[in-house]
Amino acid sequence: MQNPDTAATDAAPHPAGQQGLAALTLAAIGVVYGDIGTSPLYTVKEIFAPHTGVPLDAPHLIGAVSTIFWALMLVVTLKYVILILRADNHGEGGGLALTALAARAVGQRPALRNALLLLGVFGATLFYGDSLITPAISVLGAMEGLEVVTPALKPYVVPATVAILIGLFLMQRFGTAVVGRFFGPIIVLWFTVLGAAGAWHIAQQPAILAALNPLHAWEFLSGRGWHVFAAVGAIVLALTGAEALYADMGHFGRKPIQIAWTGLVMPGLALNYLGQGALLMGDPSAIQNPFYRQFPEAWLLPALVLATLAAIIASQAVISGAYSLTKQAIQLGFLPRMRVRYTSAREKGQIYVPGVNWALLVGVLAVVLFFRSSSALASAYGIAVTLTMMITTVLTYFVVREGWRMPAPVAMGATVFFLAIDALLVAGCAIKFLDGGWFPLTLGLLLFVLMSTWRRGRELLMESIRHDGLVLQDFINQLDPRSVNRAERTAVYAVADPDTVPQALLHNLRHNQVLHARNVILTVRFHDVPWVPMERRVDVQALDHGFWRVQVNYGFMNTPDVPKALELTASHGLAVPLFETSYFLSRETVVPTRGSGMAHWREKLFATMSQNAGGVVEFFRLPGNAVVELGTRVPI
Template sequence: MQTPETATPRTSASQGAGRQGLGALTLAAIGVVYGDIGTSPLYTVKEIFAPHTGVPLDAPHLIGAVSTIFWALMLVVTLKYVILILRADNHGEGGGLALTALAARAVEDRPALRRGLLLLGVFGATLFYGDSLITPAISVLGAMEGLEVLTPALKPYVVPASVAILIGLFLVQRFGTAVVGRFFGPIIVLWFSVLGGVGLWHIAQQPAILAALNPLHAWDFLSARGWHMFVAVGAIVLALTGAEALYADMGHFGRKPIQIAWTTLVLPGLALNYLGQGALLMGDPSAIQNPFYRLFPEAWLLPALVLATMAAIIASQAVISGAYSLTKQAMQMGFLPRMRVHYTSAREMGQIYMPGVNWALLAGVLAVVLFFGSSSALASAYGIAVTLTMMITTMLTYFVVREGWRMPAPVALGATAFFLFIDALLVAGCAIKFMDGGWFPLTLGLVLFVLMSTWRRGRELVMASIRREGVSLQEFIDQLDPRSVNRAERTAIYAVADPQTVPQALLHNLKHNQVLHARNVILTVRFQDVPWVPMDRRVVVHALGRGFWRVEVNYGFMNTPDVPKALELTASHGLAVSLFESSFFLSRETVVPSPGGGMARWREKLFATMSQNAGGVVEFFRLPSNAVVELGTRVSI
């Protein structure tokens, strides 16, 4: 019943919380959007001057490194994301899949290019899952390493404490984030205020670090290192992780609150802290063991550790929630099979919990913590997935700007080339860490890409098989003699993927029960490539004659499917459906791989396994379980 289709956008309505004040939205955005990038100071500077980078720990290189971080934040985060990318909204929504749908719609008259952009966007989305594993691990490990600063005797407890915190974090996911979310904003506001305050204190003691605001020092730092520049860039990238969250969470808060939060609090807090760490190391190079925690006087270490741990948990929560939302969007765009979705808030449909995704993430995060064991080791794995996602975002945005917005070619090409150059530099800096752990998120992304592309292609083959072997619905109705069939005085609702052919469940009903219902609704659910479809365009009803109706229910990829509620809308179209007098008939397909099909044999077998284990239609579409009849059918691909 779930069939993604390309469609002209039907609504421009944004589902942002327009009722809330700008201040409340800005506070919420600080808590959710900036947790990831806000924990980067825990480990970034330490990694730039790690022994394997070969960067000398002296004043000129400290100024150059901090200058590079500052201007990376200005060019990549401020200019690219906050000023430019946030304008590429898909009816108010942002994120990789929303941008993919927007780019695909801009080139819908070129099917081959459209398909290529869809696959490119999906690959970018799969890389997010690598981030969803590494961010909780590196954030919590980086915070817990403050135990070593308190006393070296606590070093053996860093990993066990991190494991315990992460297990607790994933265990409480099923309760939802509504209650905890109220505290996110104030805590992260305090976090950025402390970052800026303690950084400013050290800057006052070593004002020479302010020379880092001159971009020439960043240029000198990179150009003087030759090809070793890429090693340093691979560490500097750590300061940019979380930039994609600015765009991904736009639908929750809107563009303006995210921009205000960045310019008024987040950017100043981060910049001052990085400058402060540079100032600290100019006066005390021995602090390189953990420059973040050494910013604090000894009496402040324990409160700083507690605050950093809370910030790390919030950063982890942001990517975990993002993984749920991304998975739901991928399902509704037809790239993943149905999975169980629990809605944890009666008021906020975006607050969801997906048990399968949650436990898979927990297993992955724990494996990452135990395998790598420290934030320094994880830093080698961190970055390549994020930078590739940034590059894919730049490429997709070109098609939105040029084809969708009709901007002049020189402007679109010039801006794209500039940001692609920066993205390529960042990717190259991370690529040299491939054998040291960078392979992990890339391999995970490739595996997920194979799964998602196989599912999409498999569903296309199933649809083609149904159309090829099916009976035309209209011909069936025209040839039907109502007097020759027993009619049950109820409504039968047949959920189908292809509304042009007779549902297999209806044929089984006729063959085995020799009965046809008085009213037969051929129901198709379609997910459009826009985030939201309003209620006044939710259903389309066509009367086919002789007791048959075709009903199409439309959702955006951010809508929450609720078929019974949608069927209530058919009354205004001349079809009154009483759920108390209706039965839902579903065809459960058993996929049979066959030689000479449209996919490699191993992919057909993979798709058959995924299809067999896909979640049920009943829960996904909120059908009344006591009114559902499932009938099996075999489909060869």
């Protein structure tokens, strides 16, 4: 099977056409904003942590809250909600969708195109680091409310966090359809409570409203000197989850996400950050946990329960995102096939990837047990997110300039402005490298090595098959149909290269001395668009002597189903009867050889990945009782 980079037309229906705008907006609140919505649990506390050196007094409280507010306005509202949401790949968003869009925009320059693909893939690998840290820091931050209820419960914070996370990952195999119905209302309640609690404390200390003046943010940043990076590294925590706005656009559409942000999420966040600042102006001792200290003692337990639910929802959104990203990476050719389970018969986006789920669980538990508190974990949080933001800015430039043909001064000016902000955020997180920032970067680099090795290995494998294989058309031209036995059935040969004779066909001829009446040379191609419509699903070419060449086309968001696609060939004159068809697969055993290609250790790594790749049968939904697999050794 093959993963090229040619484009195809998308005709997927827009989400807003299927559901009402209000329902989509409610769903977007529940799924998109869970991550950024839990940031108030720990952000303000970290800005005034001892290592930042920020004094806990009124001028610095106003400056810090002002910086948070204007960071939300510039980075989230202006960059993502207003600008980047316009860069949709036929309705889809996210790192890999943007990468495909940017690569297509510079398609006439192969070197630049490959560089953008690798840059986008590196950004995608950083998301997996976020997928480990977000559940850990969100649930830990919520469970630390136990200490506020009574210090005697402090020893139970980590065990309670571990128990909740294990339960969360165990539930993944059942899908999110049922729980998902409650996400929206719970997160609406969460943001309402955030806003109400903040407004109450603002009324007690209205002087905090001076934070709405951007000059206070500028004075706060410029007055810190080189120490500004420590404060910025904590302020970044308020922005984590911004990428989710773009990544989830395909599920909800641009307008519901924008309405949810401006109508509820941004007001709720702004009021709560202002409220925490007001609380600390009146009671500096509340810095131990300013979020929970916003609530009267009688409200602590309900606030703790609500925060825990919000943290679980935030974690669920990131975990589901990791599944979707894995599926996209597989279909774009950057990861080997994995077992993918569909947990809903109606919602194609609800999937479960067991291998990713258990790997994430082990990683999340390791993170919790190693860092043991949200404050310690905050040091590891942010660098992956800010680097992803910077990569998004770079990729968006090529979409705006090369794809949309915007004037160079406009495209360059906007890019430089946002890159300057991104660079400040990255620098603020980089100083935390030795305190934990190394973790998501190391994980991202390891995954990048795996993904780039897989893609390059597949290219070398294809080159080897083409070099050593027989040309299909020459084989057909020289074939004497009377010299071989013909079985009155249909044989489908799934191949990566449709121009060479399938190894399985040669084995079948050599060992069984039989050729089927109809021989379908099948290639599955995943295009760098999200969806390929049914009318473009198959390309059929009739060859001589009962041979047919069929190409099945999918987008990287489509769900492959080869037997269903082959039903469409009937209108092209090729009938593929379900119960009279055999599928012949060639299972390549990769043989690493020294010489040109990749480094020998990467060839060995690719061979191991290839050997452990998921089966073609399940991935392409082939009928297991009609599949014949034949092995072949391929040197690279």
